[in-house]
Amino acid sequence: MALEPRFDETIHAPTRLRVCGMLRPVDEIDFAVLRDSLGVSDASLSKHLKVLTEAGYVATTKRASTTRSDSRRLTWVRLTAAGRRAFDAHVAALRDISAGAATAG
């Protein structure tokens, strides 16, 4: 089935777009790895993840660490099925726009 381009304002904010782009090809990423890869602060990433989580696009899971000696748990972040669909549709919309055929959104 062909992907329907759809511009998504929630995803389109620059950091959120990059978060979704990093999560799309993988199953899940540790919060710290995502933060370092994007070069953003803990607070900024948390804020954007909260927005994406509330939209149903991202889910987080806390798990015990295999490397930490203390009891703190790592947060793993993943795109949900809805998040994958929305991101793919948004990227398709960006491709349409970049090709000069602006889509209605």
Added chain:
Amino acid sequence: MENDLRPSDGAPRRAAALLDELAADRTRLAQRLAAPAWLYPAFGALTALYVAAPALEPGAASDLVTTLAVAATLLLVWAYPRLSGVRVSRTGASARLTLGLLLGATLLLLSTSLGLVALGLRWWTPLPAVASFALTVQLGRAFDRRYREHVRRGA
């Protein structure tokens, strides 16, 4: 909003810049996923142990070595994504084929090892074990390159 894409003359250029930035992020992620130098030699040592195990006298020692080699391999497969901070299961057809080849070659070399023992040529079993080590390192690294290329292109 700095990346406002409402229809205007500059919108196609800004959309293209965003797509380029996503591609650059995927490239950085793929680079980050490169396995440390020790990983595939470690897998190679474990498969070599598994292939060489039939050379031991049948019984507890052989069973113990086989069990330890398989358990350590599974532990490494389980632990490595947790250490790296990224878990990827969609590795792409090319990487899956490479992994299939590696599994097939390991079973073939194990059969060779068992055949040598059955023929009374126990002291030749290091040969398939060394071949197993070399194949695991080479095909493991090929798997690593291919699945990272899959990530770089976007799954």
